[in-house]
Amino acid sequence: MEKKPEKRGMIDTWIDKHRSIYTAATRHAFVVSIRDGSVDLSSFKTWLEQDYLFVRGFVPFVANVLIRACKDSGESSDMEVVLGGLASLNDEIEWFKREGSKWDVEFSTVVPQNANQDYRRFLEALMSNEVKYPVIMTAFWAIEAVYQESFAHCLEDGNKTPVELTGACHRWGNDGFKQYCSSVKNIAERCLENASGEVLAEAEDVLVRVLEHEVAFWEMSRGGQ
Numbered sequence: 001m002e003k004k005p006e007k008r009g010m011i012d013t014w015i016d017k018h019r020s021i022y023t024a025a026t027r028h029a030f031v032v033s034i035r036d037g038s039v040d041l042s043s044f045k046t047w048l049e050q051d052y053l054f055v056r057g058f059v060p061f062v063a064n065v066l067i068r069a070c071k072d073s074g075e076s077s078d079m080e081v082v083l084g085g086l087a088s089l090n091d092e093i094e095w096f097k098r099e100g101s102k103w104d105v106e107f108s109t110v111v112p113q114n115a116n117q118d119y120r121r122f123l124e125a126l127m128s129n130e131v132k133y134p135v136i137m138t139a140f141w142a143i144e145a146v147y148q149e150s151f152a153h154c155l156e157d158g159n160k161t162p163v164e165l166t167g168a169c170h171r172w173g174n175d176g177f178k179q180y181c182s183s184v185k186n187i188a189e190r191c192l193e194n195a196s197g198e199v200l201a202e203a204e205d206v207l208v209r210v211l212e213h214e215v216a217f218w219e220m221s222r223g224g225q
């Protein structure tokens, strides 16, 4: 049977419109250096330290998305998708701790860098009740999708990803995580279909801002702030 082409929604339209920042976030030099094996391991360690702190701040954000999915969605399956994401953050934190001991990282002494603090402040602002559900779901999708696309790239054919880094790549580059991102995208697209012009403008803006924060986060790993 012929496969039906997937329906293009607002998110795909916005990605096309903001292609250069989308590519900057999903094909950043740090990610490309993992894929081609030239990665500087001290950059990887910086990323690991900073991302552990980020993920700890991401938990309350996702918990808030879960509450909004229960209160504002009207579709009971939204809650199940987000709950799955929250549960996998538990595994993620355990993974970071194991990885930290492998790389001799003492997380308790790590200080969040500026890009990390800015990103976390942005997430906190999104947790306000004033922010509409379609806007939150768009942001949530973008945050997860950047990691999925980036790390899946490090596993694609022809990669020279160092074996000690493949664990990180599989964590976000695996098919289950891809499927989960696609479910989150479907939720966001469904909400955006019925959104007002004002909410659409806000969601587009938030999408671009997530991509900018992701670029700054990768830059920080390579020694920027």
Ligand SMILES: Cc1ncc(CN)c(N)n1
Pocket: 051, 054, 055, 058, 143, 144, 146, 147, 214, 217
């Ligand atoms: C900066 C960042 N962005 C996204 C993810 C994926 N949850 C993450 N761990 N860190």
